[in-house]
Amino acid sequence: MLEFILAKYNYWIYILIMMIGLYAMLAKNNLIKKIIGMGIFQTAIIIFYVSAGAKRGGTIPIIEHAHGAEGNAVDVLHYINPLPHVLMLTAIVVSVGTLGVALALALRIYGRYNSLEEDEILDRIDQDETATETTGALPTTMIQS
Amino acid sequence: MIWQIDLLILTLIVICGFCTIVVKDLLGAAVIFGAYSFLMCLLWTEMGAVDVAFTEASVGAGVSTVLFFAAVHRTTRHVKMKPSGRLMGKTIGLAAAGLMGCVLLYATTDFPSWADPNSPASTHVSPRYITGTIPDTSVPNMVTSVLADYRGFDTMFETAVILTAGLAVLIILGQTGNRSPLPISRLPQGPITQGYDDTIIRFITRIMTPFLQLFALYVIAHGHHSPGGGFQGGVILGATFILMSISYDLRMVTNRFNERTNLLLANTGLLIYSGIGALCLILGANFLDYSALAKILPGTTTITARSEAMLGVEIGVALAVMAIVILIYNNLVSNGTYENGL
């Protein structure tokens, strides 16, 4: 039983976290909450990858100076699979990049609509649009003079 | 692979994640999210992914959280209690999350068990990296060698992602209509004017900063031998400047790193990276095939040339990442005006 739990526990948890993140991204009304959900969603994937790379009895993927340096054969079983780590470094960096852009967008949205709540923002957008429609004014900013 | 700790931390993470979503205060959510990321970092270390942990600690936990604070600082902490008309969204969210959960759960039945040394992931491609890192590149940290050499091309674009994010933030938050010869020179001049002066924090920061910076440089330089490297070092370096700007004033940093300097540094960083790659091209090898650099680097073999080129690459990465981290922070915290910060 314990063995079964151990074998899959990481995967179950990553699914759980991912569900939390996905739910937040789709269902939350607040933009920052969505962004946080996005962060959670992405970390879930990282858990998945890193779990996939784990190796029982392996040590961290840095060759110990004791062997290897002198050209001895390196025991594959002794080291954890480094590839998922590399991939996840990329994923983390990507996620922080996305985060920065998302926050910048949230700031601009707040600056424009003075709210971070999706429903309020949509209301205001509707107001803006009906305002321009009723006055019948075309956006004149770009008309060549 | 310390399964006891693994189970506990994962549980903690789930609690944290759940609460982040539930908490009705954005600053609080950001704080919990910070704790969440710190726990993540712990999880990675526990699974032996030290480089990931390092990156998570610096990028995920450190910088992201600060960026959240900056954003909340510039917007509001308030979360509406009962938003209207979200039933649809909630249903979709629940349905999508539930469906995805089921599908993923279904997939797990076929997975090799956790940490199985005989899983395909551990036996197919990765052994080459483990056994090859020393003979191929003479770099003991195989994460670094995979990152900067075997899959160096990924990393180049990864750095480009960061730069892209920086440019994106700049173009999104930057003020339009500025007709000066630079998109940049909107740095407010004059003395530091921020009101509140916290002696303790300022003093401690002042003392610490040089050491932290040196530490960051150490991390960059020792990426071959221990966890760390360009990304982590770059972020920490950037974080020291963020620390300065938090404890003093935004201008403390912008005087040193104005937008233009940042852009120049970031782009130079990437040019270093891709330039090294292109140099290989010019020397007749494939792009990023560092072994070609042995021709021009004195005292190197094709193998050590790889190692040294990797260092060069890491420096480029660090430069770019540092500059962009500062850039993003500065823009977020001042809403693109550079007037005052957190």
Place this chain on the structure above:
Amino acid sequence: MLNSLTIVLTISGLFFFFATTMGILRFPDFYTRMHAAGKGDTLSSTLMLLGLAIYHLNHFSMGDFLASVKIMLILVFIFLASPTATHAIIDAGYESGVAPWTNDSSPEEQE
């Protein structure tokens, strides 16, 4: 010998961690909780890190020695950072205008 020293140090560190955590949970407002958090954490991490640093001196080698030294560096850092952070947090609370809990008034009204 060194191992038992390690165990003593770490166990006592753990005790203080426990006490700290209890303090955090039990004290009435964040000013008082901060006392627990700020001091307890400093000391307990000091003890534990010290214990771990000592453990690494077991089989003395240059690398392990340097590792121990670096652990001590963390300690130094914590000594500098922890009170500062504590101060920062409590200052933030003070700044946001929350009055400290006192024995004189009824605890329900305060936070």
Place this chain on the structure above:
Amino acid sequence: MSDYFTWLGVVLCLLMLMALYRTVIGPTIIDRIMGANVIGTKTVVLLIIIGTIFGRVEMFVDIALAYAMLNFIVTIAASRYFTHHKNILQEGYGLRHRPGGPKD
């Protein structure tokens, strides 16, 4: 000895769980920041412990150091928020639905 460290780590994790209570429940944002800070301190120690269990502690101290530093930065940043936004505790969750509201 490795087992000992493992259990040490487990106990630390449990203590973190308790600290997490503060972080999650609040009630004020300051409590959360404090809770996060406490978790951070424990994590530094835990990192070193994990390093010890792996037997490669020299690889972990750098992370721990970086971690401590970033934890510091995060805490400072969080608390600096209040130098700009005074008296906004009402916005927070914990105090919102309390009938009387806090006294200034």
Place this chain on the structure above:
Amino acid sequence: MINPEQYPILIVIVPFLSAFFLSITGCFKRSLCRPIALLALFGAAAAAVGSLHRVITTGIIHYRLGGWPPPFGIEYVIDHLNGLVLVVITLVALLAAIFSGKSVERELPGKEPLFYALFLLLVVGLLGMTITGDAFNLYVLLEISSLTAYALIAIGQDRAIHASFNYLIIGTIGASFYLLGVGHLYIMTGSLNMADLASILPQLYGSKAILTAFLLILIGVWTKMAFFPLHTWLPNSYTYAPTATSCLVAPLMTKVAVYIMIRMMFSVFTPAYVFHHLAMAPVVIWMAIAAIVGGSLLALSQRDFKKMLTYLIVAEVGYMVGGIWLANRLGITGAILHIVNDAFMTLCLFLAAGTIIHRTGGHHFDNLKGLFHQMPLTMTAFTIGALSMIGVPPTAGFFSKWYLILGSIQAGRYEFVAALLFSSLVNAVLFFRLLEISYFEKPPHQENTAHGPVSMVAEAPLTMLVPLLVSAITLIVLGIYSGELVTKIIQFAVPAGI
């Protein structure tokens, strides 16, 4: 100095390096940015054409990055399919870049260096996604192109920021699904190289994890290509984006996503798995029908021509997805041909829309009034684009539709034929409504002078007009030479055994 062996990398590296160089130059002299961008794109286009030529003459090109052999390092593979797509991307980007000069000046003053840097990075992302032979590398480039697209869209007008935010959220979900799918592949096989994966996967066809991986990748890519129920982010993003952005993004993003789907289905999971092992083709085709019908109907309900075009993109995506899932040679040929055609069609229409917006200042139907008299060349190009969209020979759109219908008849999917014809008819209604307005209605922008009413709207500047006309002519040329295209290139791109 550089031998043809190195063309594959040049396609990506030239714009990549130029982006940074441009960004640095932009700090000192802003006016240099555009020439650099144009030069870079031209270089990339030349390299892409060179590569395609090499593929046609000597066969598939493999390029090892860093000199590492494939499953260990990253590999670039150019075959007939992506060689073609690369050429399309570079050419479209070049035209869009030439076009964008004036509108960037007007709409984004002071941000030119950033704009062009991001523009180039977006193109790099798209090119990289197309050219790479590594599943994870694709993810990174996907993110580059997405991030740049978010930014470039966000700087538009009105609700652009909000649209971009939505795009970001949904786009991130899509990309993450893709990444997760790749993760499932990785955990089951241990490899990331597409060719390597394809060689390992046959032993794992029965695996649930592989099925999940396929579904995840498919959903991820569908999100990116705005396949019908997942399209919600697209219309607003593309409508309110700045002209220069939408001219680049609208023709390329969805098409590259379709390409990725093809690549994943054929080069990683193999047709045998996708079509014979899974019985999901009917479902997908029905979804494609929903996309076509839904997109067309939603387009019909718009009063804003740019938004209308964006809904048409949704419908067109349905064409391509459906065509591929017809699982026969003709259908796939049609889908691939449609990638090329649709890229230029959309380019032509968006360039025309951009020109109109540039001159009249808006994208409501009312802005079109009387334009046939004021901007005859623009409207001619627009008409050609519209005809292509409707599927009138000899414009390009007819031919891909031809193959698609032929393919669906062969597959016995008459419902798909009906959807295609329905969409053509709706397109006809849509575009003739526009043309009618621009032909019949009196222009609103008139000023009465001594010499009678004088229109304020004139034909677009040359830098806008030339790319527009080139794209329109390309549509006809593509149509006429579609036979050549199919026999020389596309028929080799369809996997053998279909």
Place this chain on the structure above:
Amino acid sequence: MYFLATFLIMFGFWILLSGIFDFFHLSLGVLASLLVAGLSSEHLFRNRDHSTRLVEAWRFLLYIPWVIKEIILSTLHVAFLALHPDMMKKIAPRVVTFKTKLHGTAARVTLANSITLTPGTITIRITDDVYAVHALSDKVARALPGEMEDRIATIFGETRK
């Protein structure tokens, strides 16, 4: 001068951190130290009379054991309170303010952090020379600033004139 001092300190720190003593890494260390010295030397030392710097450092080292002792005591005290079942009765938190005699920033910060670390007191803020301190109980509140201030004054050569 400051530059050189910073450089030397930094290089020492590098050696502690690095643990690899081949020529390549040492030269990297030199470069890094130079860089940091260039970037931040003005942070580490700031316009103060530096003649007594070494002496101060030495006296500061001597001060540390005393502080640690205080910390242990204080932590025990807090732990006792935290675990005491009737804790609420035992504590009497309050904010006290006092004026310090110290002038230098370093001295003031040292005092503040020492206060924070020691029994039942946390420095809330320093405004000019007024310390606001939160104390857990009357006892510790009355003890302020007390012995500590004197000791710190000694360290930084600010003995009462």
Place this chain on the structure above:
Amino acid sequence: MTDTVTSIIPLLAVLVSLAAVVPILLSRKRPNLREGWTFAAGLTKLGLVYAMVGPVLSGKVLTYRLVEVMPGISVAFRVDAMGLLFALVASILWLATTAYAIGYMRGLNEHSQTRFFSFFAVALSATIGVAFAANLFTLYLFYEMLSLATYPLVTHHQDQEARMSGRKYLTYILGTSIGLVLPAMIITYHLTGTLEFSPGGILAGHVSGPLLTMLILMFVLGFAKAAIMPMHGWLPAAMVAPTPVSALLHAVAVVKVGAFSIFRVMTGIFGTGFLLSQHQNQLIIILAAVTVITASLIALTQDGLKRRLAFSTIGQLSYIILGAALLSPKGMLGGLLHIAMHAFGKITLFFCAGAIFVATGKKNISEMAGIGRRMPITMIAFLIGAMSVIGLPPTGGFISKWYLVLGTLEADQPLMLAVLLGSSLLNAAYFMPVFYRAFFCPPEESGFADRFNEAPVWCVAPLVFSSLMSLGLFFYPQPFFNLARLAVQAFTG
């Protein structure tokens, strides 16, 4: 077998009017030069087409393959007798129409004349393209091109009415071509792998039963330009166009293209033998017959002269279809000849209607009392045209109708004979009131008929020319007759 000769002349014949668009556009500021270009193009085209008559009559087939757009499908031209017949009619009448258009447009001082002439030229190119198409794809290509090129002509006035009519026009034409012809074409390609017209048809042996019926219906109804009921609605609506356009639309280019296309498909795709063996022609015959009768009956009720002519056209077109559907040599011969004969007759009628409008501004028959005295030349030409359309000697219309009648007998369709004869009576019935009013009714306005007031000479000359042609073809039908006979020979082997 016939010799196949590769020749670029067909391509040139198609392109010449298309190429003329450029100089027309360039010389938009100088009307005389512009019209000069149009004439030059028209003459060149006629010359090119005429140059092919000789070789074709001698049994050659000229082909030109422009480009292969899809495997097995190319844009290709193939000049056989049937195509040449149509092309000859079209290019002769283009010249006439151009001349007429100059008079008409200038007479009414119309706007956007450059656009008018440009699209006119494009439409002619498309018509010739259809005539020379070597395969169904090329035919479709030019068919669509014609649809689009005539849209600006139909909606030339750019007012609300034009807009509605334009909409109707496109809905019918594009809707059917995309919705019916395109799938039918693709199904054909799917079944046979080719779209080349071949004398014996290509579908034989590939299809039967309901699918065949469906295909036939798709093609016949899909070529809505032939205006078989119920696809006729666009034609009366399109009457809002300026009269030269109506003339071109209703006599030559558009409607004939429809009928021609159906003819082509019946012979070149299905094959006469195959259709006969499958007994599938009855359906078309019935459709055509119903259209003939119904359209004539509706024409009786119309007051607008052009609308009456439009319904007349609908009926007459179905003669052609009927001829084709009879599948008997004489019937087909009659059908083909009717393409030419009706063209000359009907264009005369439209020219007259236009001339009346230019001269008097009247559009309705009820207003035309006494006009015969005011515009005798026009009205006499009208009489000749009407006779040709009714099928009375000594006009060309008689010949084609005669062969149609023979065809019904040959095909053993006595009912159709009745239809033809009945329809001729109806034709007479709706044309006669016009003369009666023109010549025998007193004018409503005093002094209306006193002046001799013909339309400008540019208007009158073409109508005189075309009416004379109608007459002349009765006496000298050889060029068309030979071509038609040759074509029928090709179909029937």
